[in-house]
Amino acid sequence: MDKCNLCKNNDADKTGSHIVPHFLLKRIENIDGKTDRDYEIGYKIERLKSASHFGRSVQPERLEETFGEITDEDIDKNKHPLVVDNFLCSDCEERLAHIEGIYSQTIETIEKTEYESGISTSNGILFWASVLWRLSVHGESGVKLTAVQNELLRVILDSFLPAKNEKFNEKLIAESDLVKELSYKIIRCHNCVQDEAKWLLFHPDFYDSLCLFIDEFVVAFSLSGQHDEFNTKDCFGINDLILDAPVNIIGGNEVIKPFDRSIFIEFSKKIVDMVKDVYVGGLDEFFDEVHVAAGGKGDKMPAELKQEIMAEITSDEKKNGRKYSQDEIVKSTYEVMKKYAP
Ligand SMILES: [Zn+2]
Structure with a gap:
């Protein structure tokens, strides 16, 4: 122990x-x-x-x-x-x-x-x-x-x-x-x-x-x-x-x-914004890692591809369940990347 x-x-x-x-x-x-x-x-x-x-x-x-x-x-x-x-x-x-x-x-x-x-x-x-x-x-x-x-x-x-x-x-x-x-x-x-x-x-x-x-x-x-x-x-x-x-x-x-309390409400809004930013920042790194792992050119996934994956992750069809869950992110990433695979 x-x-x-x-x-x-x-x-x-x-x-x-x-x-x-x-x-x-x-x-x-x-x-x-x-x-x-x-x-x-x-x-x-x-x-x-x-x-x-x-x-x-x-x-x-x-x-x-x-x-x-x-x-x-x-x-x-x-x-x-x-x-x-x-x-x-x-x-x-x-x-x-x-x-x-x-x-x-x-x-x-x-x-x-x-x-x-x-x-x-x-x-x-x-x-x-x-x-x-x-x-x-x-x-x-x-x-x-x-x-x-x-x-x-x-x-x-x-x-x-x-x-x-x-x-x-x-x-x-x-x-x-x-x-x-x-x-x-x-x-x-x-x-x-x-x-x-x-x-x-x-x-x-x-x-x-x-x-x-x-x-x-x-x-x-x-x-x-x-x-x-x-x-x-x-x-x-x-x-x-x-x-x-x-x-x-x-x-x-x-x-x-x-x-x-008005101050509490005000900074809470800012915290929510930061949570989103940190979250999206984390995704950005994740996309680059996947890109490299998949044998992509350079060490960054092209911005257009990232945008397409984000659109897929946040699409309205994924309203049920946690669209930001890791499973969903991985799935969306591969769905979009698959389209471009040789
Ligand atoms: Zn102790």
């Missing part, structure tokens, strides 16, 4: 580990199929393939906009990609559950102006580090951190998450060099409606100030304490909001800056 990703010591015997804490995941999308309020969509973005996952009764028009129509069968077959086996040992699962238990208590506190969430920044750092680390090491959420970043987060978590039956030692973490450079900012939509499509998205362009869209929160988490990237790269139009948000560093109480 593989070793636990967190302690690297015990066997990774735990099954059903959540890559995203359950209390957040169930707000992003219904994973049990037991509530009526499961109108959320979770997105995973990967450059070379369409990898999306979704709740059981998602808003059809929203999905269709991005992925084409989805059938009940597609949804039933959808195994949740963020619940995994043999990622952690049972001990580390409990250590993570402990910090999640603490952080989940902050979720009901919400105000219209900057507010303290009710926990210390050391708890906040451990919680958000654990989410980012899991998403990165699991590696199927679009963005991976560097090996150095992953290892730093792992060491922080392994050093300061208390073992079973032990108390969290605020003093130990407050005095450590490991976390003294670290800082994070949180903004949160204070008046999102519950049915709103929520996001789970690691912004792919932010490397230093790691930028996570999760539920109604946006978290900017920097291992160097710098958030300068928000001065130079677009973050779906909310750069100023993040730059103006209070900085949380070790040794204080976590402060969150709220924002209005």
Whole structure:
């Protein structure tokens, strides 16, 4: 058996580990199929393939906009990609559950102006580090951190998450060099409606100030304490909001800056556009690979051929089922290429 990703010591015997804490995941999308309020969509973005996952009764028009129509069968077959086996040992699962238990208590506190969430920044750092680390090491959420970043987060978590039956030692973490450079900012939509499509998205362009869209929160988490990237790269139009948000560093109480739902709706539109762009960019690479594999001239498929395949993929006849599914893409690609085969 593989070793636990967190302690690297015990066997990774735990099954059903959540890559995203359950209390957040169930707000992003219904994973049990037991509530009526499961109108959320979770997105995973990967450059070379369409990898999306979704709740059981998602808003059809929203999905269709991005992925084409989805059938009940597609949804039933959808195994949740963020619940995994043999990622952690049972001990580390409990250590993570402990910090999640603490952080989940902050979720009901919400105000219209900057507010303290009710926990210390050391708890906040451990919680958000654990989410980012899991998403990165699991590696199927679009963005991976560097090996150095992953290892730093792992060491922080392994050093300061208390073992079973032990108390969290605020003093130990407050005095450590490991976390003294670290800082994070949180903004949160204070008046999102519950049915709103929520996001789970690691912004792919932010490397230093790691930028996570999760539920109604946006978290900017920097291992160097710098958030300068928000001065130079677009973050779906909310750069100023993040730059103006209070900085949380070790040794204080976590402060969150709220924002209005109109802003949430505005950046959600931009995220949908990016999902489409990333998706089409991935297809572009795929077409080139197929072209080369089929013995085509040069390393790029001619643009006209790509356009013809895209027209085939998006044709109205493919309304039923997921026209953007990998099977459909492969089929359409070969159908069009076949016409030109010698
Ligand atoms: Zn472990």
